[in-house]
Amino acid sequence: MEISDHTKVAILGAGRDGLALLDLLHHIPSIEIVGITDRNPAAPGLQRARELQIPVIINVPDLIGNHGVNLFLDATGDPEMEASLHAHKPPGANILSGSASRLLWKLIRHESKLEAELLQSEKLAGIGSFAAGIAHDINNPLQLILGLAENLAEERDLTTVHEQAQDIIEAVKRTSAICRDLTRYSRRASPHQDVLVPVNEKLDEALKIARYASSLHDIEMIKQYQPGAAVKGNPDELLHVLVNLITNAVHAMERGGGTLTLETTVHDGQVHVRISDTGCGIALDKLDEIFEPFFTTKAPGKGTGLGLYNVKTIVNKMHGAIAIDSQIDRGTTFTLTFPKAEPAG
Amino acid sequence: MDEFKSGFFIGGEACEGRVLVVDDEPDIRKVVKMTLQKAGYEVLEAENGEKAIEVINSGENRLLLDVVICDIRMPKINGAEAVAYFRSNYPRVPLIVLTGFPDTDMATSFLRQGVVDYLVKPVEGEKLRSAVARAIEQRELAKL
Numbered sequence: 001m002e003i004s005d006h007t008k009v010a011i012l013g014a015g016r017d018g019l020a021l022l023d024l025l026h027h028i029p030s031i032e033i034v035g036i037t038d039r040n041p042a043a044p045g046l047q048r049a050r051e052l053q054i055p056v057i058i059n060v061p062d063l064i065g066n067h068g069v070n071l072f073l074d075a076t077g078d079p080e081m082e083a084s085l086h087a088h089k090p091p092g093a094n095i096l097s098g099s100a101s102r103l104l105w106k107l108i109r110h111e112s113k114l115e116a117e118l119l120q121s122e123k124l125a126g127i128g129s130f131a132a133g134i135a136h137d138i139n140n141p142l143q144l145i146l147g148l149a150e151n152l153a154e155e156r157d158l159t160t161v162h163e164q165a166q167d168i169i170e171a172v173k174r175t176s177a178i179c180r181d182l183t184r185y186s187r188r189a190s191p192h193q194d195v196l197v198p199v200n201e202k203l204d205e206a207l208k209i210a211r212y213a214s215s216l217h218d219i220e221m222i223k224q225y226q227p228g229a230a231v232k233g234n235p236d237e238l239l240h241v242l243v244n245l246i247t248n249a250v251h252a253m254e255r256g257g258g259t260l261t262l263e264t265t266v267h268d269g270q271v272h273v274r275i276s277d278t279g280c281g282i283a284l285d286k287l288d289e290i291f292e293p294f295f296t297t298k299a300p301g302k303g304t305g306l307g308l309y310n311v312k313t314i315v316n317k318m319h320g321a322i323a324i325d326s327q328i329d330r331g332t333t334f335t336l337t338f339p340k341a342e343p344a345g
Numbered sequence: 346m347d348e349f350k351s352g353f354f355i356g357g358e359a360c361e362g363r364v365l366v367v368d369d370e371p372d373i374r375k376v377v378k379m380t381l382q383k384a385g386y387e388v389l390e391a392e393n394g395e396k397a398i399e400v401i402n403s404g405e406n407r408l409l410l411d412v413v414i415c416d417i418r419m420p421k422i423n424g425a426e427a428v429a430y431f432r433s434n435y436p437r438v439p440l441i442v443l444t445g446f447p448d449t450d451m452a453t454s455f456l457r458q459g460v461v462d463y464l465v466k467p468v469e470g471e472k473l474r475s476a477v478a479r480a481i482e483q484r485e486l487a488k489l
Contacts, residue, residue, distance in 0.1 A: 132446045136418050139445035140370050142467035147376030150470045217420030
């Protein structure tokens with residue numbers, strides 16, 4: 001069976017298997033879940049569907065008779081359901097049931113695991129390039145702490161002792177914040193945890209992390225955030241996307257500095273996130289390739305070539321889109337567009 | 346009364362030497378200055394390579410600067426560029442690199458360029474003071 005560009009799917013059964021199918025399929029932009037049904041109104045998949053704003057069909061035959069459906073996924077394991085489905089489905093609609101349906105679920109789950117692995121390996125490989133930045137940010141406060149402590153060992157003026165002790169405390173706090181930020185970033189993204197993510201906060205968090213990957217010293221920063229820019233997704237994954245794009249932007253300006261602009265706008269139910277640099281730009285004939293896995297312009301050992309591939313995978317999963325505007329030696333703008341998420345309640 | 350105050354006047358009334366500290370972090374300049382002043386050095390400061398070049402090119406510093414201590418990761422003109430500038434324009438002023446990031450390749454390249462010492466933060470006061478003293482001593486020997 002060929003899955004066309006846009007597939008309308010109905011899920012029958014909202015138990016463990018149906019719930020898993022729902023969780024995995026709703027991330028795929030080319031798949032629309034027309035509805036989910038179960039004889040048991042307390043089935044966990046129905047609750048999840050309501051959260052995801054996917055239609056819950058109480059009356060099973062209503063869903064089976066829906067002419068808009070291309071593909072029925074029968075996760076009930078119930079022979080009666082299978083028979084009824086074959087008897088009443090609209091002509092032309094396909095059915096995946098029983099072990100075929102379970103196989104599909106297993107395959108998708110496997111792929112989603114691989115995807116998570118790929119993301120994590122790229123993230124960890126990237127952290128290697130943070131070494132210089134981390135060393136700088138830890139060893140500078142350590143130098144201050146050591147120098148002050150050496151002085152305190154001999155200092156007799158009580159006011160100076162108090163002041164310098166306070167300086168040491170502040171320096172220790174700054175240093176421990178580095179480890180906190182990095183462990184938060186490097187942890188494995190928790191799977192299927194879509195929540196409301198405030199984009200402006202994530203941009204600031206990403207900026208802190210990107211500082212380790214490359215020096216922002218010679219870069220002028222412009223931030224134009226529209227309040228209320230919120231999207232639905234996995235916060236860890238969105239952070240990863242933003243760190244990636246900011247790091248790329250900064251790397252593009254490695255020679256001679258430039259301006260990094262971070263902008264969010266909200267209109268027509270969409271959130272736009274713009275990351276612009278005034279760097280080297282991307283050649284027109286490379287634009288198609290940059291999202292390919294293992295594509296890199298960096299020297300061997302300097303980049304994994306998985307950065308933008310993962311960016312694209314995550315943005316797709318969030319039902320978002322990426323647009324690039326680039327001119328050689330003038331700079332590049334990445335625009336991410338996501339459906340706007342409303343705070344619950 | 347303090348031992349280090351007496352140290353300030355070692356060798357008669359003169360100071361031990363004039364040191365330029367180049368680092369973008371005010372905290373580092375403050376603490377390095379404190380450490381060296383205790384040993385009787387006069388300390389000038391610059392927050393980046395550009396400022397450092399300005400300082401060395403101004404007035405009597407050109408003649409009286411004894412040692413430059415330079416960070417690497419800095420805005421404007423970074424440490425590596427500043428080192429190259431100092432080596433070609435002021436080859437007689439000894440350079441000490443004081444960096445937060447230990448990098449063997451970089452250290453080798455600096456030492457090859459004639460940098461006299463490559464120190465990694467955090468460095469103890471005693472070690473820093475003896476590195477400065479050694480740099481001045483070597484320069485004096487070279488003059489002979």
